[in-house]
Amino acid sequence: MPGRRELAYAVLLCLSGAGLALWAARSTWVVGVLDRPEPLLVVDEGRTGGQLLPWLPALALVGLAGGGALLATRGRLRRVLGGLLTLLGLALAAGGGYGLVADLGGQVTRLLPALCLLGGLLVAAGGLLTAARGQRWPAMGARYERGSASVRRPVGPIAGAGTVEAWDALDRGEDPTARGEDPKVS
Numbered sequence: 001m002p003g004r005r006e007l008a009y010a011v012l013l014c015l016s017g018a019g020l021a022l023w024a025a026r027s028t029w030v031v032g033v034l035d036r037p038e039p040l041l042v043v044d045e046g047r048t049g050g051q052l053l054p055w056l057p058a059l060a061l062v063g064l065a066g067g068g069a070l071l072a073t074r075g076r077l078r079r080v081l082g083g084l085l086t087l088l089g090l091a092l093a094a095g096g097g098y099g100l101v102a103d104l105g106g107q108v109t110r111l112l113p114a115l116c117l118l119g120g121l122l123v124a125a126g127g128l129l130t131a132a133r134g135q136r137w138p139a140m141g142a143r144y145e146r147g148s149a150s151v152r153r154p155v156g157p158i159a160g161a162g163t164v165e166a167w168d169a170l171d172r173g174e175d176p177t178a179r180g181e182d183p184k185v186s
Helices: 002-025 055-072 075-101 111-136 164-172
Strands: 028-034 043-048
Touching (some): 002 075, 002 111, 055 111
Antiparallel strands (some): 028 043
């Protein structure tokens, strides 16, 4: 049971951190005044974190996908994914840190880069937890995996329609309404 709980924590850390970083990157970080010729009015121009650092929203989306992929992987592949999520989270945190310390010009909102930094640290924590302990966590059951080509299942009409055999045929991907005769092509 502790393995399931740790897996849930890692997935929640990665998804919440990447979601927070994506939201922060898509929000306005800087508002600057745009001077225009005399008859036109002065305009306030806002720039998002994604406009300042174009790779930031893309990394956050990859972090969301990686958090979901933790559920579908197992063993060494899950640990490698954890290492990649750790690096990805540190890159998101670096983007948020850059937004905090850089001179971006205009009025800078420091809260949103700080939230991006926090989101990146959450993703990195989830990735680090996965890299350290992910190999021992449970994986999805075999029913979610594709059957091997060497296993042949019987094909043909289903006896006793409306019974357990019909449901088993659906699980095998067969049509339980097929009667076994070949349809004539006209």
